[in-house]
Amino acid sequence: MTTLPYLVAGWLFLVGCYGLATSRNLVHTVACLTVAQSATYVLLLAVGFRAGATAPVFSDVPVGTRVVDPVVQALSLTDIVVSATVTAVLLALTIQIHKRHGTVDPDELRALRD
Amino acid sequence: MSRRFRLVLFVVVAPVFAALFFLAARGLPDFGSEFHPYGDRAVAVATGQRATANVVSSVNFDQRGMDTLGEEFILFGSVIGTVVLLRPAPEEREVGRREAGRVLPTTRLAGYLLLPVTVLVGLYVIAHGQLSPGGGFQGGVVLATGWHLLYVAGRYAAIRRAAPPTVLEITESAAAAAFAAVGLAGLVVGGAFLANFLPTGSLGDLLSSGTVAVLNGAVGVAVAAAMVLLLSGFLEQAVVLRRANGEQEPM
Numbered sequence: 522m523t524t525l526p527y528l529v530a531g532w533l534f535l536v537g538c539y540g541l542a543t544s545r546n547l548v549h550t551v552a553c554l555t556v557a558q559s560a561t562y563v564l565l566l567a568v569g570f571r572a573g574a575t576a577p578v579f580s581d582v583p584v585g586t587r588v589v590d591p592v593v594q595a596l597s598l599t600d601i602v603v604s605a606t607v608t609a610v611l612l613a614l615t616i617q618i619h620k621r622h623g624t625v626d627p628d629e630l631r632a633l634r635d
Numbered sequence: 636m637s638r639r640f641r642l643v644l645f646v647v648v649a650p651v652f653a654a655l656f657f658l659a660a661r662g663l664p665d666f667g668s669e670f671h672p673y674g675d676r677a678v679a680v681a682t683g684q685r686a687t688a689n690v691v692s693s694v695n696f697d698q699r700g701m702d703t704l705g706e707e708f709i710l711f712g713s714v715i716g717t718v719v720l721l722r723p724a725p726e727e728r729e730v731g732r733r734e735a736g737r738v739l740p741t742t743r744l745a746g747y748l749l750l751p752v753t754v755l756v757g758l759y760v761i762a763h764g765q766l767s768p769g770g771g772f773q774g775g776v777v778l779a780t781g782w783h784l785l786y787v788a789g790r791y792a793a794i795r796r797a798a799p800p801t802v803l804e805i806t807e808s809a810a811a812a813a814f815a816a817v818g819l820a821g822l823v824v825g826g827a828f829l830a831n832f833l834p835t836g837s838l839g840d841l842l843s844s845g846t847v848a849v850l851n852g853a854v855g856v857a858v859a860a861a862m863v864l865l866l867s868g869f870l871e872q873a874v875v876l877r878r879a880n881g882e883q884e885p886m
Contacts, residue, residue, distance in 0.1 A: 523667070527660035534656075535649050542645040543638060569674065572667035577678060577690040580766045580839060584682045590674030591681070591690035598695060599706045602772055602858075606713035609865045613720040616872055620724065628638055 530564035533557070547615040547625040551608055558604045562597050569593035686835040687844040688766045695770065696850040700829035704814060707854060711811045714861045718804070721868040727876045738789030746788025753781030761855035765844035771851040775858025782863050791874060794867065803860045803867075810857035817849055 537557025544550040569590030575582060577591035619625050622633055636644075664670045681693035695703050757778035764770030785794050821830035829846075836843035 523665040524660045524663070526666050527663060528657065531653065531656040531660065535653060538649065539645055542641040545638075567666055568663065569671065570667050571669060571671060571674075576768065577674070578688060578766075578768055579682055579690070580688040584838070588674075588678060588690070590671040591677050591694050592673045594691045595694035595699065598691065598770075598772060599702060602706055603709055606710050606861075610713045610716045610720070613717040613868070616869075617720055631637070 526567035526570070527564060530560045530567060532560075533563060534560035545626050545628070547618065547627065548612070550627070551611045551615065554611070555604060555608055558600070561600055565593040565597045565600070682838060684835070685831060685844060685847075686838045686840075687847050688839050689764065689768065689770070691768075692764050692770050692847055692851065693844070696764075696847040696854075697829075697831050697844070700818065700846075700850065703850070703854070704818060704829065707811055707814050707857060710858065710861055711807065714807060714864055717865055717868055718800070721872060723876055738787075743788045746784045746790075750781055750784045750788075753777060753784060757781055757855075757859070761851055762848075763841070764851035764855075765847045766839065766841065771854025771856075772858050774851075775855045776862055778855070778859035779862030779866065782859075783866055786870065791870070798863060798867075800864065800867065803864045807857055807860035807864065810853050810860065813853040814850060814857070817846055817853065821846065 534557050537553050537555075537560065540553030540556060541550055544553060569592070571587060571589050574587040574589045577588040577594065579586070579588075582588075615625055618630065622630060624630060624633075677694050677698060678690050680698060681687045681690040685693055685697055687693035687697065757774045757776075757780075759774070760769035760777055761771055761774030764774065782794065782798070785791075785797075818829040821832050822828045824830070825832035831845040831847070833845035833849070835845045842848070
């Protein structure tokens with residue numbers, strides 16, 4: 522099953538999207554977005570894995586040791602930072618929506634607008 | 636879009652995505668394969684010419700420093716967005732915060748004991764970003780966590796006094812500007828934006844890797860200030876702000 526880790530990433534993405542589609546609470550929606558985004562961490566790290574290799578840090582191991590791909594790890598770091606900051610902005614928006622409308626249910630918000 | 640419509644949309648689109656994703660995954664190199672051309676080159680450059688033991692830091696702050704500059708400004712922009720969104724509304728006012736309402740003495744003691752440890756770990760993670768796992772982003776978050784141990788210890792007013800939002804905003808902006816300034820210095824000295832113009836030293840030394848260590852420091856300060864700003868923005872919503880008529884926020 523050499524494709525299993527990639528399929529786990531796809532499954533995580535779909536689970537997150539299912540949560541986004543059926544959410545009844547904006548805080549839950551933001552959490553589902555985080556789950557969908559975490560699929561990219563799994564995918565990136567799975568792409569960079571090399572069987573039996575160690576971390577790409579040469580402070581304890583000699584140069585020339587087999588290591589996993591550092592490029593995708595750097596991408597994952599960027600991904601996590603962006604995910605965290607986007608989550609903060611969306612939660613701030615949720616707080617303001619709750620203050621203005623007194624609800625965080627997307628369907629009730631829709632009913633208010635109509 | 637009603638919930639029913641969203642669900643129908645999901646049920647229609649998800650199998651299509653699943654099928655395409657499955658085909659794409661089958662076309663990828665096998666999990667754990669030896670085929671990593673970019674990774675091999677990044678490792679060779681980082682351990683050779685650039686003398687950076689932590690190759691991930693080398694990719695982030697040296698080989699692809701431009702991307703991290705963009706990332707830094709995404710962080711900056713979203714902090715500005717959050718601070719603006721969470722500013723007090725006209726009908727809200729600040730209420731006096733009772734100092735240390737119901738904090739158990741043991742919780743307070745744990746907060747005080749862990750604070751210096753956390754700050755030390757945060758500084759260590761930032762300073763050794765070029766040598767060991769970690770760096771500015773990770774260490775900055777650890778530093779900000781140390782700050783919020785003061786909140787757990789019931790010292791919210793002390794946090795506000797020690798780090799007023801204005802000071803944090805200036806620190807955050809100055810650190811982001813320092814990143815760009817190092818990039819411009821690389822343009823002047825090294826001939827390319829974000830060129831690694833400092834002496835790289837020898838692999839494994841604390842003073843190795845040239846600009847990677849400097850940029851790690853700038854990012855560490857920026858991330859710590861950003862996290863404290865973000866968390867204190869949310870804490871303020873929960874702790875300090877009340878509707879002017881004295882009604883408790885239901886959240």
